[in-house]
Amino acid sequence: TQLLEQSPQFLSIQEGENLTVYCNSSSVFSSLQWYRQEPGEGPVLLVTVVTGGEVKKLKRLTFQFGDARKDSSLHITAAQPGDTGLYLCAGPSTSGTYKYIFGTGTRLKVLA
Amino acid sequence: EAGVTQFPSHSVIEKGQTVTLRCDPISGHDNLYWYRRVMGKEIKFLLHFVKESKQDESGMPNNRFLAERTGGTYSTLKVQPAELEDSGVYFCASSQRVWRGGYNEQFFGPGTRLTVL
Numbered sequence: 001t002q003l004l005e006q007s008p009q010f011l012s013i014q015e016g017e018n019l020t021v022y023c024n025s026s027s028v029f030s031s032l033q034w035y036r037q038e039p040g041e042g043p044v045l046l047v048t049v050v051t052g053g054e055v056k057k058l059k060r061l062t063f064q065f066g067d068a069r070k071d072s073s074l075h076i077t078a079a080q081p082g083d084t085g086l087y088l089c090a091g092p093s094t095s096g097t098y099k100y101i102f103g104t105g106t107r108l109k110v111l112a
Numbered sequence: 113e114a115g116v117t118q119f120p121s122h123s124v125i126e127k128g129q130t131v132t133l134r135c136d137p138i139s140g141h142d143n144l145y146w147y148r149r150v151m152g153k154e155i156k157f158l159l160h161f162v163k164e165s166k167q168d169e170s171g172m173p174n175n176r177f178l179a180e181r182t183g184g185t186y187s188t189l190k191v192q193p194a195e196l197e198d199s200g201v202y203f204c205a206s207s208q209r210v211w212r213g214g215y216n217e218q219f220f221g222p223g224t225r226l227t228v229l
Contacts, residue, residue, distance in 0.1 A: 033217075040121075040222060041222050042116070042221050043220045045217060092216070098207075098216055099168055100218065104154050
């Protein structure tokens with residue numbers, strides 16, 4: 001069974017601090033996606049990483065896909081209150097590439 | 113372009129009643145998915161339509177759940193009769209037909225929060 005475990009589960013930090021969120025699995029994924037979800041809304045896609053070792057940047061957010069394609073990280077530099085939300089990683093299941101496996105989520109709160 | 117929409121946003125029903133959730137995907141998206149998150153758990157796949165055909169319904173919990181997508185446009189998910197453990201947030205997502213670069217970008221709706229009392 002493919003599982004994606006995220007850590008930490010909860011994170012509360014001050015504005016301006018840096019943070020890293022992790023997404024780990026014992027299974028290889030062909031790609032991993034990161035989403036952010038805010039209350040009352042559905043997950044919104046931030047980025048997709050496809051190649052092992054790939055690094056993608058989205059303003060203050062840096063995403064990395066592990067060399068073995070079993071893990072990924074999201075690093076936020078100088079966090080702002082607008083970064084507050086639930087961060088989810090997801091990847092396609094080996095039993096059906098359109099079927100996504102979601103991680104447990106990291107709930108981030110950035111205090112002003 | 114309008115995103116994925118879901119109706120209702122909230123539904124509170126009693127055990128044994130029937131509820132029907134609706135999803136309108138992004139226009140032109142052949143693929144439509146239903147997911148569910150129950151309290152404290154991760155989002156889990158329920159099923160996948162390509163146009164009006166069910167491609168994968170391996171995540172459907174039991175036969176109390178019935179999904180349809182007549183005409184390949186909007187989809188409904190009916191729960192009959194509802195049980196307490198059906199409570200959760202039901203998400204719908206859609207994606208284009210083309211599998212781009214080895215991955216499939218799914219766009220999610222805001223979800224329907226179902227509470228079964």
